[in-house]
Amino acid sequence: MTRRLVVVSAGLSAPSSTRLLADQLADAVTAAVTARGEALTVDTIEVRDLASDLVTTLTAGGLPTASVTRAQELLASADAVIAVTPVFSASYSGLFKMFFDVLEPGTLDGTPVLVAATAGTPRHSLVLEHALRPLFSYLHAVVVPTAVFAATEDFGGTSELGPRVARAAAELSALMVAETGAVGGFAAVPGVDSARSGGRSGGRSGSRAGAGAGAGRAAVTPFAELLRGHSG
Numbered sequence: 001m002t003r004r005l006v007v008v009s010a011g012l013s014a015p016s017s018t019r020l021l022a023d024q025l026a027d028a029v030t031a032a033v034t035a036r037g038e039a040l041t042v043d044t045i046e047v048r049d050l051a052s053d054l055v056t057t058l059t060a061g062g063l064p065t066a067s068v069t070r071a072q073e074l075l076a077s078a079d080a081v082i083a084v085t086p087v088f089s090a091s092y093s094g095l096f097k098m099f100f101d102v103l104e105p106g107t108l109d110g111t112p113v114l115v116a117a118t119a120g121t122p123r124h125s126l127v128l129e130h131a132l133r134p135l136f137s138y139l140h141a142v143v144v145p146t147a148v149f150a151a152t153e154d155f156g157g158t159s160e161l162g163p164r165v166a167r168a169a170a171e172l173s174a175l176m177v178a179e180t181g182a183v184g185g186f187a188a189v190p191g192v193d194s195a196r197s198g199g200r201s202g203g204r205s206g207s208r209a210g211a212g213a214g215a216g217r218a219a220v221t222p223f224a225e226l227l228r229g230h231s232g
Contacts (some may be wrong), residue, residue: 002039003176005029006078010047010085010096017118019046021150022084024161025116028169029082029176036177043078045071047099054098064102072104080112080176083136087119091131100135112175113141114168116148125149144171 007026011018026042033040047054053065064072075081085096115132117124128147136143146168154161 002041003033003079004077005033005040005042005080005082005176006074007042007044007082008047008075008084008096008099009044010093010099011118012048012086012093012095014048016086017150017152017155018084018086020155021116021118021148022082024165025082025084025114025148025169028165029080029114029172032166032169032173033176036173038177043074045074045099047095050099051095054095054102057102058098062102068102071099072102072107075103075111076107078111080114080172081108081141082114082116082172083132084116084118085132087117087124087127090124091127092117092135097135100139103139106140108136108139108141111141112144112172114144114146114148114172116150116168118150120152122149122151122153125151142175144168144175146171 005026007022009016009019009022011022022044026044030040030042050067050071053067057064057068083096085092088094113136115128115136117127117132119125119127128149133143133147146164148161148164148168150161153159
């Protein structure tokens with residue numbers, strides 16, 4: 001099975017540190033997914049290329065332009081998303097927010113998302129927790145535990161950016177290929193895969209499974225009977 005990763009980069013310049021971080025994350029996720037035995041396609045959305053379309057969409061009562069519609073369809077088909085923004089005034093950029101403001105409701109429901117940000121100084125690193133994570137939680141996405149922040153100095157040779165990128169990529173790839181039977185030769189997680197397959201099967205077969213499990217359980221002694229004969 002081929003998975004689809006969509007990268008949303010909201011950098012304003014070309015080249016930009018935001019796009020550089022987005023590419024590093026995409027490369028790391030590609031390596032992690034490939035190591036799990038899956039193929040991966042990567043599509044990148046440069047939000048700055050949609051700037052005028054986003055303004056038109058917002059000022060036209062939410063009616064998306066053709067370019068915005070294509071971007072929305074791309075996100076809706078994604079198995080996972082990487083979203084990277086530069087930091088302006090201690091938060092995500094206005095262009096980045098505009099892009100997610102025009103999404104159709106439900107587009108990111110249940111979609112694994114890795115959030116990341118860039119800025120000139122490490123003092124802005126908390127933007128990941130007080131701005132980005134709440135935004136994607138509101139959009140009903142599944143945000144991976146490790147978010148990635150890169151200041152200008154982190155793009156140097158002595159930075160710890162590499163290990164953070166690798167950890168976040170591993171978390172995202174694990175969510176992308178977590179479905180039952182997706183990767184042959186890998187051990188299943190006890191109880192998890194069977195629960196997923198039971199949820200996807202019909203209600204009738206699920207009822208049979210539940211009945212069979214209940215038949216094998218020992219009878220439960222009522223609590224009142226256990227306390228019988230005890231005065232206090």
